Amino acid sequence: MFDSLSTKLDYAIKSLKGEGKITEINVATTVKEIRRALVDADVNYKVAKSVTDKIKDEALGQDVLIAVKPGQLMVKIVADELTNLMGGTKVDINLTGEPAVVLVAGLQGSGKTTFSGKLGYLLKKQNRNVLLVACDIYRPAAIDQLKVLGEQAGVEVYAEPENRNAVEIARNAIAYAKEQRKKVVIVDTAGRLAIDEQMMREIAEVKKAIQPTETLFVVDSMTGQDAVNTAKAFNERLNFDGVVLTKLDGDSRGGAALSIRTVVEKPIKYIGTGEKLDAIDVFHPDRMAQRILGMGDVISLVERA
Amino acid sequence: EKTNTNFFNKLGKAMVGRSKVDEEVLDELENVLVSSDVGVDTTVKIIDAIEKRVARDLYLNATELDKILKEEIARLLNATQPDTAQGYDLPKVNGPYVILVVGVNGVGKTTTIGKLAAQFKKSGKKVILGAADTFRAAAVDQLKLWGERTGVPVVSHGMNTDPASVAFDAVKQGVEQGADVILIDTAGRLHNKVNLMNELAKIKRVMQKYIPEAPHEVMLVLDGSTGQNAMIQAKEFMRVTEVNALAITKLDGTAKGGVVIGISDQLSIPVKYIGVGEKVDDLQVFNKYEFVDSLFKKN
Numbered sequence: 001m002f003d004s005l006s007t008k009l010d011y012a013i014k015s016l017k018g019e020g021k022i023t024e025i026n027v028a029t030t031v032k033e034i035r036r037a038l039v040d041a042d043v044n045y046k047v048a049k050s051v052t053d054k055i056k057d058e059a060l061g062q063d064v065l066i067a068v069k070p071g072q073l074m075v076k077i078v079a080d081e082l083t084n085l086m087g088g089t090k091v092d093i094n095l096t097g098e099p100a101v102v103l104v105a106g107l108q109g110s111g112k113t114t115f116s117g118k119l120g121y122l123l124k125k126q127n128r129n130v131l132l133v134a135c136d137i138y139r140p141a142a143i144d145q146l147k148v149l150g151e152q153a154g155v156e157v158y159a160e161p162e163n164r165n166a167v168e169i170a171r172n173a174i175a176y177a178k179e180q181r182k183k184v185v186i187v188d189t190a191g192r193l194a195i196d197e198q199m200m201r202e203i204a205e206v207k208k209a210i211q212p213t214e215t216l217f218v219v220d221s222m223t224g225q226d227a228v229n230t231a232k233a234f235n236e237r238l239n240f241d242g243v244v245l246t247k248l249d250g251d252s253r254g255g256a257a258l259s260i261r262t263v264v265e266k267p268i269k270y271i272g273t274g275e276k277l278d279a280i281d282v283f284h285p286d287r288m289a290q291r292i293l294g295m296g297d298v299i300s301l302v303e304r305a
Numbered sequence: 306e307k308t309n310t311n312f313f314n315k316l317g318k319a320m321v322g323r324s325k326v327d328e329e330v331l332d333e334l335e336n337v338l339v340s341s342d343v344g345v346d347t348t349v350k351i352i353d354a355i356e357k358r359v360a361r362d363l364y365l366n367a368t369e370l371d372k373i374l375k376e377e378i379a380r381l382l383n384a385t386q387p388d389t390a391q392g393y394d395l396p397k398v399n400g401p402y403v404i405l406v407v408g409v410n411g412v413g414k415t416t417t418i419g420k421l422a423a424q425f426k427k428s429g430k431k432v433i434l435g436a437a438d439t440f441r442a443a444a445v446d447q448l449k450l451w452g453e454r455t456g457v458p459v460v461s462h463g464m465n466t467d468p469a470s471v472a473f474d475a476v477k478q479g480v481e482q483g484a485d486v487i488l489i490d491t492a493g494r495l496h497n498k499v500n501l502m503n504e505l506a507k508i509k510r511v512m513q514k515y516i517p518e519a520p521h522e523v524m525l526v527l528d529g530s531t532g533q534n535a536m537i538q539a540k541e542f543m544r545v546t547e548v549n550a551l552a553i554t555k556l557d558g559t560a561k562g563g564v565v566i567g568i569s570d571q572l573s574i575p576v577k578y579i580g581v582g583e584k585v586d587d588l589q590v591f592n593k594y595e596f597v598d599s600l601f602k603k604n
C-alpha cells in the first residue's frame with residue numbers, strides 16, 4: 001500500500017506543480033488520497049480527517065511540492081505524525097499494591113482470556129506470585145479455558161464454578177489472594193458489548209469491588225470503524241488505564257490502534273502476536289504507524305530519493 | 306430504532322430537480338458508508354452508481370433517493386447460491402449434508418455452530434457435530450457444552466489430536482447413524498499462517514475419502530466488527546477451501562459489518578446467516594434489505 005499511496009501522491013502533487021500556486025483546493029486531492037489510505041487501514045474516518053487536516057499544514061510548510069519524490073516525503077510526514085499521535089513515551093503497567101490487581105475487559109472474542117494467561121506467564125517468569133481469576137460466568141467452558149492456560153503457565157487459577165455472581169467471585173478472589181500472599185491478581189471477565197447495559201453495569205461493579213491498580217481494555221487489531229465507539233463506551237464506564245492490542249500476527253493494518261489512541265488518549269501497553277503464552281510484546285508506536293501505512297522502511301526510501 | 310432520516314432528508318433536499326449531486330451530499334454519503342466499514346473502493350462504486358442514476362432520472366425526492374440508494378447497495382449483495390442451504394432447509398444430497406466452519410480466531414465459529422445445530426434440529430433434522438478444534442484451550446469442552454445445550458451428539462477425540470481424523474470420524478459416524486447434517490468446528494486461524502491454512506485443506510481432503518462431495522458447504526464466519534481485513538480473510542480462505550457461504554456475527558453491537566458488501570460483490574459468496582447475540586436463538590437468516598437498512602440506522 002505504501003508504494004501505491006506514494007505513487008498516487010507523486011501524481012497528485014505533480015499535477016499541482018503545474019498550476020504554480022498552492023491553494024486549498026489543489027491540495028485537496030492529496031489530502032483525500034491520504035485520508036482514504038487511512039480509512040482503508042481501518043482508521044476511523046473522523047480521526048482520519050482530523051489527522052489529514054493537521055498534516056496538510058505541516059506538509060505545506062515543508063516544501064513537499066519541490067521534492068524529487070514528493071509522494072514519499074509526504075508519506076514520511078504522515079508516518080511521523082501518526083507515530084506522534086500514538087504516544088511517544090512508553091507507559092508501563094502499574095503493579096503497585098498488595099496485591100496488585102489487573103482487571104481485563106473487552107468485547108467478545110477480542111482475546112481477554114488468552115491475554116490474561118500471557119500476562120500471568122510473563123509476570124510469573126519475573127518471579128512474581130500470580131493468581132488468575134475466572135470471572136466469566138457466561139461463555140461455555142470459559143473457566144476450563146482459563147484453567148488450561150493457567151496450567152500451561154504454571155499459575156494458580158481461582159474459580160467458583162457454581163457461583164453466578166461475578167462481583168462476588170472477584171471480591172472473594174482478592175480475599176483469597178491476600179490470604180495466600182499473592183503479588184498480582186489478574187481478573188479475566190466475560191466479553192460484552194458496550195451497549196449491553198446490564199453487562200456494562202456488572203463490569204463497573206466488579207471494578208468498584210476490587211479497586212484494580214490497572215484496568216486494561218483488550219481490542220482485536222482487526223476491528224474496523226466501530227473501535228472508537230466501543231473504546232469510548234468502555235472508557236466512560238471503566239476509565240481504563242491502558243489498551244491491549246491483539247492478533248497483530250495477522251496482516252491487518254491495525255488502524256483501530258490510532259483511532260482508539262486519539263479518541264480515548266490511553267496508552268497501548270501490550271500487543272498480542274500469537275495464540276501461545278509467550279506471544280506478548282510491548283507496543284512500538286513507530287512500527288504501528290508504518291504498519292498502518294503499509295510501508296517497509298520508509299526512512300531509507302526517502303533518503304535514497 | 307432511530308432511522309437516520311435526517312440524512313435522507315438532507316440528501317433529498319439537496320438533490321431534487323438536479324442532474325448532479327452536490328459535493329457536500331456525496332461527502333456525507335461517503336461518511337455514512339465508510340463509517341459502516343464498507344471500505345473506500347466499494348463506497349466509490351456505490352457513489353458512482355448513484356451519480357449515474359441521478360444524472361439519468363433527475364427530480365429525485367428523498368424517498369426516491371432512499372430507494373435507489375438501497376437498491377444499488379443491495380445489488381452488490383449476492384443472492385443465495387441455489388446449491389447451498391436456503392435458510393435452515395438443506396438441499397438433497399447423497400447422505401448427510403456436511404458443513405465445514407472456518408474463520409480467524411474468536412469470530413464466533415463455535416457459537417454459530419451451536420446456534421445452527423439448534424435450528425437444524427428444530428426443523429426436524431438429525432444433527433452431528435465434529436470437534437475438530439483440538440488446539441485452543443478448552444475448545445472441545447466448549448463445543449460439547451453446545452452439544453448438551455442443544456441435545457446434539459458431538460464426535461471428539463479430545464484435545465491435541467489430529468483435527469483431520471476428527472473430521473473424518475464425524476463424517477463416518479454421521480453416515481453410519483443416518484444424520485442429515487454434520488457441522489465441523491475448526492480452530493481459529495489467521496489466514497496468513499500457511500501451515501494452518503494447509504491444515505484446512507487437509508481436513509477437507511480427508512473427509513472426501515469418505516464422502517467425495519464433502520464438504521457441501523464451507524462456511525466462513527466473519528466478525529461483524531472487523532474492518533477491511535475481512536476482505537483479505539475471505540480471499541485467503543476462499544483460496545484454500547472454496548468458501549461458499551458466509552456468516553456475520555456480533556451484529557447485535559454497534560458495528561455494521563459493511564465490509565461484507567464488497568466481499569459479496571467481489572467474491573460472489575452469499576451471506577447466509579447473521580449472529581445477533583450469544584444465546585442459542587440469536588441467529589437469523591440473512592436478509593439483504595434489512596441489512597442495508599441497518600447501515601442507515603443510527604446507533
Ligand SMILES: Nc1nc2c(ncn2[C@@H]2O[C@H](COP(=O)(O)OP(=O)(O)OP(=O)(O)O)[C@@H](O)[C@H]2O)c(=O)[nH]1
Nearest residue numbers: 108109110111112113114191247272273274410411
Ligand atoms: N493469532 C492470534 N490469536 C489470538 C491472539 N490472542 C488471542 N487469540 C485467539 O483469539 C481467540 C479468542 O481469544 P480468547 O482469549 O478466548 O478471547 P476472549 O476475549 O477471552 O473471548 P470471550 O471470553 O469469548 O469474550 C482464541 O482462538 C485465541 O487463541 C493473538 O494475539 N494472536
Ligand SMILES: Nc1nc2c(ncn2[C@@H]2O[C@H](COP(=O)(O)OP(=O)(O)OP(=O)(O)O)[C@@H](O)[C@H]2O)c(=O)[nH]1
Nearest residue numbers: 108109410411412413414415416493555580581582
Ligand atoms: N454479541 C455477540 N457475541 C457473539 C456472537 N457470536 C459469538 N459471540 C461471542 O464471541 C465469543 C467468541 O465466540 P466463539 O464461538 O468461541 O468463537 P470462535 O470463532 O469459535 O473462536 P476460536 O475457536 O477461539 O477461534 C464468545 O464470547 C461468543 O459468545 C454474536 O452474534 N453476538
Ligand SMILES: [Mg+2]
Nearest residue numbers: 112113136142
Ligand atoms: Mg474469555
Ligand SMILES: [Mg+2]
Nearest residue numbers: 414415438444
Ligand atoms: Mg471455536
